[in-house]
Amino acid sequence: MDARGFRADSLAPTFPDYVQAVMRPSFDAHVRMGIFQGDDDTFRNFVSNRILWDEAMASTATRYMMTNPQRQLLGLVGGDHV
DSSP, X not given: XXXXXXXHHHHSTTHHHHIIIIIHHXXXXXXXXXXXXXXXXXXXXXXXXHXXXXXXHHHHHHHHHHHOTXXXXXXXXXXXXX
């Protein structure tokens, strides 16, 4: 729903800091649990997947609220989602 805004956010100079501070610990926890390998390609895929997931959740919520403005929406998301 906001491709331009998302692109601008991901190109911001602070975005890599966000990735390292928020997404890296989550990825590392998955590695410790044996869910992922700890290599750079897997981390890049993890970040891409998380961003796609977050964008899908946000777009779905936005679409719902735009078609149902009289309703309320409660979103329960994990702590490291964008």
